[in-house]
Amino acid sequence: MDAATDSAAGAEEVPPLPVRMLNEYxxxxxxxxxxxxxxxxxxxxxxxxxxxxxxRVDQEKKRRIxxxxxxxxxxxxxxxxxxxxxxxxxxLVAKIDLVEGECNRVTPVDYKRGKRPHIPxxxxxxxxxxxxxxxLILRDNGFECGEGVLYFAASRERVPVxxxxxxxxxxxxxxxxxxxxxxxxxxxxxxxxxxxxxxxALVSICLPDEVTFLxxxxxxxxxxFPSRDDALPFYVQHQGARVRKDGDVLKIMERDELLAExxxxxxxxxxxxxxxxxxxxxxxxxxxxxxxxxxxxxxxWFYGVTHGMSHKNVELRRHQYRTATDxxxxxxxxxxxxxxxxxxxxxxxxxxxxxxxxxVLDDLKGDMRRAGEAPTMETLLGVEGNSAQRYFSWFSSxxxxxxxxxxxxxxxRPPKDPVNALLSxxxxxxxxxxxxxxxxxxxxxxxxxxxQPRYGRPALALDLMxxxxxxxxxxxxITAINNEEIRRRDFIETLGAVALTPVGRxxxxxxxxxxxxxxxxxxxxxYTISYRRVLEVQAxxxxxxxxxxxxxxxxxxxx
Amino acid sequence: MRHLYVVTYDISSPKRWRRVFRTMRGFGDHLxxxxxxxxxxxxxxxxxxxxxxxxxxxxxDKVMIVDLGPTEGRTIQSIETIGIPVEITKRGPQVV
Numbered sequence: 314m315d316a317a318t319d320s321a322a323g324a325e326e327v328p329p330l331p332v333r334m335l336n337e338y339x340x341x342x343x344x345x346x347x348x349x350x351x352x353x354x355x356x357x358x359x360x361x362x363x364x365x366x367x368x369r370v371d372q373e374k375k376r377r378i379x380x381x382x383x384x385x386x387x388x389x390x391x392x393x394x395x396x397x398x399x400x401x402x403x404x405l406v407a408k409i410d411l412v413e414g415e416c417n418r419v420t421p422v423d424y425k426r427g428k429r430p431h432i433p434x435x436x437x438x439x440x441x442x443x444x445x446x447x448x449l450i451l452r453d454n455g456f457e458c459g460e461g462v463l464y465f466a467a468s469r470e471r472v473p474v475x476x477x478x479x480x481x482x483x484x485x486x487x488x489x490x491x492x493x494x495x496x497x498x499x500x501x502x503x504x505x506x507x508x509x510x511x512x513x514a515l516v517s518i519c520l521p522d523e524v525t526f527l528x529x530x531x532x533x534x535x536x537x538f539p540s541r542d543d544a545l546p547f548y549v550q551h552q553g554a555r556v557r558k559d560g561d562v563l564k565i566m567e568r569d570e571l572l573a574e575x576x577x578x579x580x581x582x583x584x585x586x587x588x589x590x591x592x593x594x595x596x597x598x599x600x601x602x603x604x605x606x607x608x609x610x611x612x613x614w615f616y617g618v619t620h621g622m623s624h625k626n627v628e629l630r631r632h633q634y635r636t637a638t639d640x641x642x643x644x645x646x647x648x649x650x651x652x653x654x655x656x657x658x659x660x661x662x663x664x665x666x667x668x669x670x671x672x673v674l675d676d677l678k679g680d681m682r683r684a685g686e687a688p689t690m691e692t693l694l695g696v697e698g699n700s701a702q703r704y705f706s707w708f709s710s711x712x713x714x715x716x717x718x719x720x721x722x723x724x725x726r727p728p729k730d731p732v733n734a735l736l737s738x739x740x741x742x743x744x745x746x747x748x749x750x751x752x753x754x755x756x757x758x759x760x761x762x763x764x765q766p767r768y769g770r771p772a773l774a775l776d777l778m779x780x781x782x783x784x785x786x787x788x789x790x791i792t793a794i795n796n797e798e799i800r801r802r803d804f805i806e807t808l809g810a811v812a813l814t815p816v817g818r819x820x821x822x823x824x825x826x827x828x829x830x831x832x833x834x835x836x837x838x839x840y841t842i843s844y845r846r847v848l849e850v851q852a853x854x855x856x857x858x859x860x861x862x863x864x865x866x867x868x869x870x871x872x
Numbered sequence: 873m874r875h876l877y878v879v880t881y882d883i884s885s886p887k888r889w890r891r892v893f894r895t896m897r898g899f900g901d902h903l904x905x906x907x908x909x910x911x912x913x914x915x916x917x918x919x920x921x922x923x924x925x926x927x928x929x930x931x932x933d934k935v936m937i938v939d940l941g942p943t944e945g946r947t948i949q950s951i952e953t954i955g956i957p958v959e960i961t962k963r964g965p966q967v968v
Contacts, residue, residue, distance in 0.1 A: 358914040365922035543874070543913045548967040561898025565968045573968040576898055578916060819967045826965040 327495050329399060330488065332407040332450070336443035338491045340509065342501035347515055350495045351755075352625025357514035359426075366426045366466050367410070390415055400453035403488060407447045411464075414456075421447040421461045428468040435472040436463050438483075445484040448476045498628065500860060506532050520853055523838060527854070527863040536840035540832055544581035544604075548822055550815060552611070555590040556583070558598055580604055582749055586818070587611035605749045611812070615741045615771075618748055626755035632859035633773075637760050644690060646776070646866055647763035651684040651697045653780035653868035658704040660871055661783045665791060666710035676703055690763075708732075708787075713795040727810035734804060734811045735793065735821060739786035740778075742825055746848060747774035747781075754852040777851065780868050785828055785844060793824040837867055876940040877917065879908045881924075884932045891927045892935070895920075903958050909951075911943050911963060 330349070338345025347353040391414045399406040411422035423444050430437060444461040451458040463472045474480070494501060503521035504510060510521050522534035549556060549565055551572060557564045563580070565572040583599060583606040585591065591606070599606050600621035608616040636642050659677040662669050680700035687693035701723070709720040712732070720732040728734040748771045751758040761772030763779070793799040803817025813821060829845045842850070851869055858866040879896060883889035883906075896902070899920050900910030912920065917937075924935050940950055951958065 356915060358918045361915055361918045361922065365918070365925070539913075543916075545963075545965045548965070551968050554968065559897075560894040573966060575966055576900075578898055579963065822965075822967045826967075830965075 327404070327492050329401075329404050329406040330491060330495075332405055332443050332446040335405075335446055335484075335487060335491060336439045339439040339442045339487055341504055341507075341513070342490070342494065343503050343519055343521075344513060344515055345491055346494055346500050347519060349491070350498070351500075351628055353515060353518050355514050355518060357512075359512065360514050363426045366424060391419055398450050398454055400450040402453055403446075403449060403485075404492065405446055405450055405488065407450050409447050409451075412451070413462075417455070417457050419451055419456045419458055421451060421458070422471075423447065423461065423463055425463055425465050426467065427465060429463075429465040429470040429472055436474060441474050441480060442484045442487055444474050445476050445480050446488070449481065449484065500862065502862075506535075511535070511537055517849070518853060520850070520857065523850070523854065524857055524862055526838065527857075527865075527867060534838040534840065536842075538846075540841045540846060541830065541843040542581060542845055544579055545830075546582050546584055546826065547575045547580045548584045548586070548819075549589045550586035550611075550818060550822075552588045552815070555592070556585075556595050557592055558594045563595065577602060577604070582607060584609065584745065603753070605752060607745045607749060609741060609745065615745045615748070618745075618752065620749075620752055624752070624755035629755045629856050629859070630757050632856070633756055633760060636859050637762055643762040644687070644693070647690060647693055648685055648687055649866055649868045650763055650776050650779040651687075651693055652681050653870050654697070654782060655681045655684060655700045655704075656870045657780050657783040658700070658787075661787060661791075662704065662707055662711065666707060668710045669707050673703065673707060693763075704783075711791050717801045718794055727812070729809055729811060731799075731801065731804045731811055732790065732794070734813055735790045735799065736786065738813065738818070738821060739789050739825060740782060742822070743778045743781060743786050744771060744774050746829070747771070747778045750848045750852050751777070754849065754856065756852065756856070777848075777855070780870065781844075781848070784869070784871065785825070789821070789825045789828045792828070793821055796824075798824055833871070836869065836871055874911055874913050874943045875917070876943045877910045877912060878903075878938040878940060879910060879920075879935065880938075881906050881928075881935040882933060883928065885929070888927060888929060888933060892924065892933075895923050895927060901960055909958075909960060 334345055334349040337348050391412060393412045394410065396409045396412050397406070398409065409421045410424045413420050413422060421444060423440065425440060429435065434441070440463055444463060448458045448461050458476070460473055460475045463474060464470070465472065503519055503524050505521075505525055507521070510516055510519075513519070517538040522532060522537060525531060526534050547563070551565070551567065553567060554572060555566045557566055558577075561577050563575045563577060563583070565574070577598065582604055583591075583595075585606065586609050588611075596606070596619060600619070603621050605618050605620040607618045610616060636646070655677055659674055659681070662677075663674060677700060680696055680703070683696045684693060684700075687696055705720075705723045708723075709718075709732075712718055712720065718732055719730065721730075723736065724730075724733050725737050728737045748758045751771075751773055756773055758771040758774045761774075761776040764770065764772035764775040798820055799813075799817055803814050803820065804811050805814055806812075830843055832841050832843045833847075834840070835842050835847070847869060854863065855866055857863050877900070879900065881892055881896075883892050893902075896908045896910075899912060899916065900908040903909050910917075910920070921937070928935060951960075
């Protein structure tokens with residue numbers, strides 16, 4: 314636990330500000346706010362390397378600063394590494410890489426991983442402000458401190474920074490601004506079209522271009538984060554399998570036989586179907602790494618999720634609760650979810666079923682309009698039910714003939730025919746996907762705006778998945794059937810309930826995952842992005858909307 | 873941007889050798905004795921370097937990292953084997 318959270322229990326309304334965060338705030342006020350107030354963090358190659366360089370500094374022998382200078386032994390040399398100090402007057406805390414000096418005159422030295430920038434002042438403002446704040450803390454602790462040194466590890470150069478009046482004034486100004494922003498709880502706006510954004514580790518959380526675009530339509534968003542993920546889901550559905558950990562590798566065993574291996578770094582979540590055993594070592598490691606583990610029944614019913622400590626971003630959850638208790642704001646969001654769902658259902662029908670009469674598409678358009686105008690939640694539910702019936706009555710026209718699959722209407726618990734079994738599994742997978750995405754972003758998945766919070770259902774996940782049911786779920790089912798990846802023999806029927814065989818399920822998961830990995834052109838932002846990433850971007854945009862940054866939640870509809 | 877790397881090492885103590893081996897297992901496929909093939913984004917490459925840096929003895933051991941270039945949207949063509957085939961795991965969602 315760091316100093317900031319440690320002393321927060323005191324009478325102070327804002328905890329002491331770490332000067333490291335002051336550096337981030339100077340670089341970009343929004344970045345500083347996201348990191349300090351909201352506790353957001355994400356690693357990039359730069360941050361990993363920075364930590365590695367600092368560990369080397371910190372590992373060298375630590376020494377306390379002794380200020381009892383013996384009177385007659387001449388000047389005492391100070392050379393202390395990794396010194397933690399605070400100033401109550403300024404409300405600042407710092408961990409100073411190195412403090413050098415003699416007697417009472419000291420110089421803070423801050424290690425930087427890169428090369429010295431070749432600019433007139435010899436260093437960028439954020440580093441100078443951070444160093445100056447360290448100097449001010451040292452002064453408040455009784456030292457004399459007139460300048461500091463930035464040490465650039467890559468070029469092994471020392472750049473002195475004099476704490477003159479202008480730098481001190483600027484530092485104090487930034488401290489005040491940052492504390493004010495934290496007190497008021499208002500996230501600073503993103504930088505506009507800034508060259509700082511592409512290298513920023515938090516760019517996929519901040520969404521600078523997307524937020525600016527949705528506010529003013531000014532600049533076309535740049536593709537600032539990868540269009541696909543490096544880590545991907547790992548499914549274990551082999552009944553009786555055990556999951557063990559060996560170093561950084563997960564091993565799936567059946568008795569003493571190794572079924573498969575997976576590197577933890579490449580796993581985004583572990584999905585377990587039915588009777589699969591997991592060791593405590595695996596659970597601890599997954600929690601530590603922030604990899605969620607989800608449980609589904611053999612038939613795909615989504616039971617629950619294990620994940621590490623809750624996300625730190627309390628502010629986001631506060632906005633969520635506030636909106637969920639506001640009936641009119643909830644209704645506005647609910648209308649958008651339903652409207653977008655009907656729009657996507659209509660598009661899917663239009664594209665995949667040539668036999669659908671024009672008036673059915675018109676009726677669905679009418680449903681969209683009615684959903685957008687629904688005066689109450691009950692009306693909206695009614696509109697949704699009607700349009701779902703309309704849509705599913707034409708669903709079978711999207712399935713290729715001669716595959717032996719019939720579909721009349723949607724049924725579940727349990728599904729009574731193969732197509733319904735596939736749909737149920739697809740929706741369960743989507744609910745799981747949304748639940749873990751929402752948890753990772755910092756939401757409470759159990760409190761929604763449209764779906765009511767009961768029976769432990771992840772209501773918010775169900776809300777957000779509405780528009781993705783046709784896009785991902787139905788589409789995967791249609792692909793699996795029309796491409797003959799799933800056939801009649803992949804199902805078993807017991808007492809009128811139809812379920813997939815393990816082979817069929819495994820094949821359907823592959824189709825579903827292929828759909829999730831598919832890269833598409835974002836309908837609003839214009840860049841290429843995979844569906845998997847779309848979910849995260851949508852969740853973050855919802856957060857931006859709830860915080861009042863963007864006027865409307867931009868639902869995801871394809872053309 | 874993901875790149876493909878061949879990582880090879882000579883480690884003089886068995887204890888450190890085992891630690892290097894275990895660490896490398898988390899990053900890539902063990903091709904043959906003291907040779908790993910890794911498909912890594914830049915961040916993980918930095919992580920790997922930092923970890924190896926900590927494990928090895930800088931006067932007695934050596935590690936070599938060969939960058940075979942970007943892998944995004946490309947299949948691996950630069951590897952040819954004679955004799956026992958080399959197994960390279962395909963990246964993607966796994967279903968067991």
